[in-house]
Amino acid sequence: MMKEIVLFFAVLVAIVIGQANQPLNVVPYPQQVEMGSCNIPVTSILITSNIESTTFSVSMERYTNLFFPFNNVSNSEENDSSSITLEVTIYSDDETLQFGIDESYNLVIQEESYQIKTATIYGAMRALETFKQLITYNQLDNSYSIQCVSISDYPRYPWRGFMVDTARHFIPKNMILHMIDSLGFSKFNVLHWHIVDAVSFPVESTTYPNLTKGAFSPSAVFSHSDIEEVVAYAKTYGIRVIPEFDIPGHAAAWGIGYPELVATCPDYAANVNNIPLDISNPNTFTFLQNFFSEISPLFFDNYFHTGGDELVTGCWTEDPTILNWMTKMGFSTTDAFQYFENNLDNIMKSINRTKITWNDPIDYGVQLNPETLVQVWSSGSDLQGILNSGYKALVSFAWYLDKQVPDGKIHYEWQDTWQDFYAADPTVNITSNSNNILGGEATMWAEQINQVNWDVRVWPRAIGIAERLWSSQSINTVSLALPRIGQFTCDLSRRGIQSGPLFPDYCPMQDDLVFTMKPNIKLSNSEIKLILNK
Known part of the structure; x- marks a missing residue:
């Protein structure tokens, strides 16, 4: 009871102060x-x-x-x-x-x-x-x-992204459209679609139809028309959709339909995440070239995410064929990783896309193409080194929404982790080359997430990230943001987003409000074509 009384007066004081310092109940706060x-x-x-x-x-x-x-x-x-x-x-x-x-x-x-x-x-x-x-x-x-x-x-950063994982759990198209609603309301402008991973391959391919043997189910597959609808719908919010096909690691799902694509390493195979592509096989690169040439036109964005994280090179050295190839080439595992990324650069160039990777290749000693955009999931110190090396970067390490303790702080109430996200400025402890930070992305890995609980795990916690990426760096006081975010989360819930409260209050709603995992507007086929072709 005492905790509730203290919280009530803290919110009341914040509202009074906020009206003087931030008089508008707007999120993200304007410049x-x-x-x-x-x-x-x-x-x-x-x-x-x-x-x-x-x-x-x-x-x-x-x-x-x-x-x-x-x-x-x-x-x-x-x-x-x-x-x-x-x-x-x-x-x-x-x-x-x-x-x-x-x-x-x-x-x-x-x-x-x-x-x-x-x-x-x-x-x-x-x-x-x-x-x-x-x-x-x-x-x-x-x-x-x-x-x-x-x-x-105007936004502080031009890249304000959110990563959605549809590989570890399949998330139906209508739910993705619903997610886009929530991101658009909060002024995110990138949907990073982590569409494929080790456990499933839910993307239709006309060039390689057996790839979807790696899907959870024949009904858990995105068709080309599904993808086009997602991309068109996102455009009506000014949201760019960027796909991620995570390679060369996390590739087991590719090998279900085409086993010749992946390495063979029995000692590592107990964990499906350990299986990488077989990069000793020239046909692997032909396959990637053909597949990406088919898929990339569905996403009009100039950027294309190729993953690169958590590669288990021990699987390469356990596979006799790959090990013999590495020995013949005089390659260490770092050399082999470098060889892969160089070939992938050629593929990206052929489809006219700029590559995005996680920071792992750099950590492993790989020299990436200077044009590569590096998404940093590990730490601020890694970010500083990447910036000093001249790469453009995205910040994600501070904004993992799947974590209970995202920044080492423990809160009595789990939703209060929004404060940690809000306080995580991309430039904190960055002493040089901060101009190479293009922005950042929140991430929601889906080991324990699907369409049933996505909203309540993401909102209102992600509102703090949205404001951090849009508003001035000086708009950073948790107590002043709290009443504004409290009102905005109520507004989101009235719009059909299951965004809950952060403190005791009353959020008036229609008595017949029903939360549905559907977009708030349905695009016709003709509208989709017009939007994509404009």
């Missing part, structure tokens, strides 16, 4: 805020845009449906003085979505003028999310209003 003095009642909102765009039309429809969560409030009175028009001005109709796209926006709300101005549709999407969060609901008189404000906003 520049100038408060107005008016509070405008609103019953209906019409969004207009100066450009024609199927992609942005989906976003406008989405937020129009989200603005008023309580359907007992009228929002359709055409001549009501509290009906407003939100005018969106986008200065370019180019819908190209690649790394570094401009996501900045200006949002001005004042009496009789509601304006969003932005360079791209993706900045407009971020502005719509901010606008949505500015709408407040008053339970006492059953009304909505919006605060007058001027906001100039």
Whole structure:
């Protein structure tokens, strides 16, 4: 009881202080805020845009449906003085979505003028999310209003990713679309799709159809059309989808349909994660070339993740064929790993993709192509060395959502690990070359995760990561963030995301709210084609 009383007063104090220091209940917190003095009642909102765009039309429809969560409030009175028009001005109709796209926006709300101005549709999407969060609901008189404000906003980092693992547990397509909803609401802009690993190969291939013998079940497979729908749907949130096919380690699932691809090492085979590709076989590289040439066009992003982590080179040296090849070539295991990565670079070049790897090859002594983007899962000290070597890097080691103790700190309540994620700045203890950090990614490895518990394990803990990657470095006080994140997690739950509370409060919801693992908008086949081809 005493703990609850202390927590209640701590939250109350944080709310009072926060209203002075961070007056908007917006997550992630904007870069520049100038408060107005008016509070405008609103019953209906019409969004207009100066450009024609199927992609942005989906976003406008989405937020129009989200603005008023309580359907007992009228929002359709055409001549009501509290009906407003939100005018969106986008200065370019180019819908190209690649790394570094401009996501900045200006949002001005004042009496009789509601304006969003932005360079791209993706900045407009971020502005719509901010606008949505500015709408407040008053339970006492059953009304909505919006605060007058001027906001100039942009992300701190251009790469704000989330890794989803669909290999250790198959996650149905509709659940992935639902995940994209939650990531888009929090202004993440990359879905890192860890799609294949040692335990399963859930991706259809027309070139090598036996690969899906490595799936958990014939029904646990992503078709090409499934992938296209995921990529198109993500684009309506300004989210890039980057696949990861983890090689040369963690390759056992490749070998179920094509056993000639993988090494043979009985002493290591008890752990399926120990089985790597057989890189002594030239046909392995032909296979990878053909397969990646088939798969890469489904993902329009310039980046392609090839894993590279946790390679067990002892399996190579136990396989007589591979060991004889290494001896003939005069290769150590590091040389063999280098040989693989060099060949993989040639494949990536042929499909016009930039390679991403985990930091393991560098730890093993491999010299990667200087253009390689390195995702660091191990430690800040490894990150510093990688930055000093001239590589561009992504930070992940501080944001493993599958961990109970992500940063060595133990909390009485597990959800409070959000504070550790929030406090983990990418540049902490980095003394040089921090400009080589492109951003970071949260990771949710799926050994104990599937569509049943994904939401409640990720949210609201990941909200802290979203703000750390978007907001100014100076926005870093847990006590000030807590009331804002508390309100946002309530808002997410009203949108159908099972994001729970962080402190005692009341989150009003519709009585008939049902959590469904489905996207909030269903794209038609024609919309998918238009979005992907724009």
